Amino acid sequence: MPSVVALYRVLGIPAPWTEAAARFDYAGTTLLIVGGGSNNGRFGVQIAALAGIGRIVVVGGDEAELTSYGATHVLDRHGGPDAVLVRIRAVVGDDLVYAYDTVNDPAGQTLGLNALSGHKKGVMARLVPTGPVDESRVVGKVAGFELRDAIGMSVYQKDEALAFWERLPGYLESGRIKPLKFKVTQFSAAAVNEVLDAYRDGKPVAKTHVHF
Ligand SMILES: NC(=O)c1ccc[n+]([C@@H]2O[C@H](COP(=O)([O-])OP(=O)(O)OC[C@H]3O[C@@H](n4cnc5c(N)ncnc54)[C@H](OP(=O)(O)O)[C@@H]3O)[C@@H](O)[C@H]2O)c1
Incomplete structure (x- = not known):
């Protein structure tokens, strides 16, 4: 958004x-x-x-x-x-x-x-x-x-948000918008710190979903 x-x-x-x-x-x-x-x-x-x-x-x-x-x-x-x-x-x-x-x-x-x-x-x-x-x-x-x-919150720009979210499933199905790669990690301080350290050190960072 x-x-x-x-x-x-x-x-x-x-x-x-x-x-x-x-x-x-x-x-x-x-x-x-x-x-x-x-x-x-x-x-x-x-x-x-x-x-x-x-x-x-x-x-x-x-x-x-x-x-x-x-x-x-x-x-x-x-x-x-x-x-x-x-x-x-x-x-x-x-x-x-x-x-x-x-x-x-x-x-x-x-x-x-x-x-x-x-x-x-x-x-x-x-x-x-x-x-x-x-x-x-x-x-x-x-x-x-x-x-x-730019404040990318749907609630502040309802016109663009509604129009975009309505169309997004079609864009995904047709491949015109591609989801980004991500990895899933189980929550632990060490796992979270590993991601944060990569940001700090300027290393490539994979989008990470932390599951509890
Ligand atoms: N205003 C809003 O509504 C809004 C919404 C969401 C996020 N944000 C803010 O937007 C920023 C980006 O969020 P994000 O989740 O998209 O970031 P992100 O995916 O965490 O971006 C990190 C990546 O940016 C690249 N990078 C770091 N420093 C750079 C530099 N000086 N020049 C060019 N590329 C650089 C690096 O990739 P490479 O090493 O591969 O180049 C790094 O891995 C954050 O500060 C976040 O808080 C604002």
Whole structure:
């Protein structure tokens, strides 16, 4: 649901089931997703592909998996923000107007904001709205930019939520939305700590369901 809200409401890209969809140039649209390895990033790619967005540029995550969901470019997230920004701009140039940051706190959100176009007003949706961004670190935005918070709870956006949940069984049956891989573990402090330690240490983390 967070990615449905981020794309179809917060960024203002029409949901494919709306009347506005007929007038929107999805194929000519580029979307940057920062955090392709996260659950929300992986669903973000699928939600973008569901609408037919032409270029889905993703920072981080497994290339084969994300490409299977519809990503057109998967970029290495390592090496520091300057190096990652160079990789993004090599793909999108100075024309990006839609970005979605699924993982970073405000300090890291400058990456996506700096990837936005300088001469067109861009917008970025973020899932971690824990404070303001230091705008002195966002450079060259002659046309300005907007940073908007996405709260992915169905109860706060009933229109999009109802429309999406109604369609989800069909999307799953047709394979247009694929469930993410997960593992099941029996509850124990050690099992939970193992998952948390992997997050802390920046290791790949499988979505884990803890059963009691
Ligand atoms: N606003 C909302 O409604 C809402 C809803 C749900 C979750 N959230 C928040 O959204 C965030 C993501 O949640 P999630 O469950 O999707 O995350 P997650 O699946 O736990 O994401 C972890 C993965 O993100 C990748 N990652 C970590 N640091 C990164 C960085 N600096 N740049 C790019 N990728 C990075 C790593 O994957 P790789 O190593 O494979 O790159 C890591 O394994 C959390 O902070 C969560 O609290 C907000």
